[in-house]
Amino acid sequence: MALATGTPNSQLGKKSSRFLVTWRRLLRYPTTIIGIVIVLFFLVMAFIGPYIAPYSYSEQNLQHKLEPPSEKHIFGTDQLGRDIFSRILIGSRDVYMVAGSATALAVFLGLTLGLFSGYRGGIIDEVIMRSMDVIHSIPPLLLAMVILFSLGPSRFNVVLVVGFLYIPMVSRVVRSVVLELKTRQFVEAAKMRGESSAYILFKEILPNVLPHIAVEGSMRFTYAIFLVASLGFLGLGVQPPSPDWGLMVGEARTWFHVARWVLLFPAGAIALLVVGMGFLSDGLRKMLLPGGVSDV
Amino acid sequence: MARYLLRRFTFIILTLFLASIIIFAVTQLLPGDVAQVVLGQFATEAALKNLREELGLNRPLYIQYLDWATGFIQGDWGNSMVSRTPVFPMVMQRLRNSSMLAALSFMCYVPLGILLGVIAALKRDKALDQIISAVSMAVVGLPEFVTGLLLITFFAIGLGWLPANSSISPDTTFWEALPYMILPAITVSLTNLAYITRMTRSGVIDVLRTDYVRAANLKGLPAWQVLTRHVLRNALLPTITVVAMGIGWLVGGLIVTEQVYGFPGLGRLLVFGIQRRDLPLIQASCMIVVAVYTLANFGADILYGLLNPRIRLGK
Numbered sequence: 006m007a008l009a010t011g012t013p014n015s016q017l018g019k020k021s022s023r024f025l026v027t028w029r030r031l032l033r034y035p036t037t038i039i040g041i042v043i044v045l046f047f048l049v050m051a052f053i054g055p056y057i058a059p060y061s062y063s064e065q066n067l068q069h070k071l072e073p074p075s076e077k078h079i080f081g082t083d084q085l086g087r088d089i090f091s092r093i094l095i096g097s098r099d100v101y102m103v104a105g106s107a108t109a110l111a112v113f114l115g116l117t118l119g120l121f122s123g124y125r126g127g128i129i130d131e132v133i134m135r136s137m138d139v140i141h142s143i144p145p146l147l148l149a150m151v152i153l154f155s156l157g158p159s160r161f162n163v164v165l166v167v168g169f170l171y172i173p174m175v176s177r178v179v180r181s182v183v184l185e186l187k188t189r190q191f192v193e194a195a196k197m198r199g200e201s202s203a204y205i206l207f208k209e210i211l212p213n214v215l216p217h218i219a220v221e222g223s224m225r226f227t228y229a230i231f232l233v234a235s236l237g238f239l240g241l242g243v244q245p246p247s248p249d250w251g252l253m254v255g256e257a258r259t260w261f262h263v264a265r266w267v268l269l270f271p272a273g274a275i276a277l278l279v280v281g282m283g284f285l286s287d288g289l290r291k292m293l294l295p296g297g298v299s300d301v
Numbered sequence: 302m303a304r305y306l307l308r309r310f311t312f313i314i315l316t317l318f319l320a321s322i323i324i325f326a327v328t329q330l331l332p333g334d335v336a337q338v339v340l341g342q343f344a345t346e347a348a349l350k351n352l353r354e355e356l357g358l359n360r361p362l363y364i365q366y367l368d369w370a371t372g373f374i375q376g377d378w379g380n381s382m383v384s385r386t387p388v389f390p391m392v393m394q395r396l397r398n399s400s401m402l403a404a405l406s407f408m409c410y411v412p413l414g415i416l417l418g419v420i421a422a423l424k425r426d427k428a429l430d431q432i433i434s435a436v437s438m439a440v441v442g443l444p445e446f447v448t449g450l451l452l453i454t455f456f457a458i459g460l461g462w463l464p465a466n467s468s469i470s471p472d473t474t475f476w477e478a479l480p481y482m483i484l485p486a487i488t489v490s491l492t493n494l495a496y497i498t499r500m501t502r503s504g505v506i507d508v509l510r511t512d513y514v515r516a517a518n519l520k521g522l523p524a525w526q527v528l529t530r531h532v533l534r535n536a537l538l539p540t541i542t543v544v545a546m547g548i549g550w551l552v553g554g555l556i557v558t559e560q561v562y563g564f565p566g567l568g569r570l571l572v573f574g575i576q577r578r579d580l581p582l583i584q585a586s587c588m589i590v591v592a593v594y595t596l597a598n599f600g601a602d603i604l605y606g607l608l609n610p611r612i613r614l615g616k
Contacts, residue, residue, distance in 0.1 A: 111363045139323065143594075151587055235445070239557065254447070
């Protein structure tokens, strides 16, 4: 890092050496690598899944229902004769879309609220944070269930609800980082120079909040997959015949005494992705926020 | 201490009040026409009118809320729309069952989680720690319906040790219900166990780094004394907050787990209520869950205050 003197070449050197350091840090934790591999695998599946899936996700074939895994159907078929492998492949797009949009919504609104609230302080901060506390005082799954009862279960509503529920967690993290940054000298200096609030927020504070947002966002995404799948399982989330993994497990419950594969494959897919994502977000934390072991 | 408690208590009351407004608003305002939501799209105009009459939906909103809220406080929770019987005894019975399951899980995962967390922290970065950390990291993300169904597959269907189905009669006594609660309790415990292990681990590692622990080590205090007198006393304090925060997960976990096993608890009642669009039942179960949840957090606050000298002795 001592090379950083400003010529384009040494800039490049600085960047690549930083990359190397990061990469080495990453390799110290094999779990992170596992996480990255799993998440990327399902991400690729989300893109190409619909094209390489051998069958349609909704095509029923009642003559071949509850068939065990075979050459024709490598994960077997479900109670309506649908190919489980194809459903899981195509379902991975749903997982990324639903949980991903929900996370994006929560991160965007939580970031905005947290930045604003932490930077302004005073009564506005107090009001925003107390209302976040109140939302937080109802267990997320419970609140999601009643809101979906009222709005009606649909993919769009699930995104809205899950996104909305995670705003308090994100904004709380952002706010605490902003409060800490506000007292730092570079922010003080920018104020002294007479920079505008917008400049300080976006050019001085925001870049330093980003690593925290990356870690928090990846964690929220993990929980979002979890929550969306749980809602699907309870029958309150994404509705049939959609190949939502949680919904598949919920539907399979009636059949798994006679046909275990109907349940094990979608359950395994959820477990694999959630665990992979958990590993990945933990690796991100170790990489981007080294030293901060104790934050929740 | 008294002021601390008073402040927390006021906050709890305020939280409950606001949470009740949220629940009321979400269930009764958000749908636009509650009668339509309850009866479905194809309800006749007469049926809708009857229901609006019965629920008093024609009155001003604040009166509807006040009526509902005061009724709730007095234990008049209305009648279930499905079974036409009072909601109160039904919810209370299910609350008892859920509490039994929660208590059983709680007694499993809190001590075990703390123990594993302390071990992982003391063996930091050694093989044992990496195993504990990786496993807990993996398990913490598994939804309860996945772990629950896997447990059923192996322990109930495969080995036949425990019942696969826990849909017992709601008035079963604790000892009779115990065998039916073991698998659900393990299911609920796993997620929370992993969470507490991780948090305890990082708490203990933080304390191990402090100067006073180094001083205690340097002055030649035996390792176990450093651990019990200095490390644990300080590391367990934040763990109380962690345990309290985990209660939110416990509630969510219970709802899903009860559904997996068919255990007759509050969560199952709530899901049933939502499926049958039984409004009074939904509102009452939600409110009681939130109340218990908030009180549990209050309990954690009291415990935290009692154990933390800065609060106990402060004014």
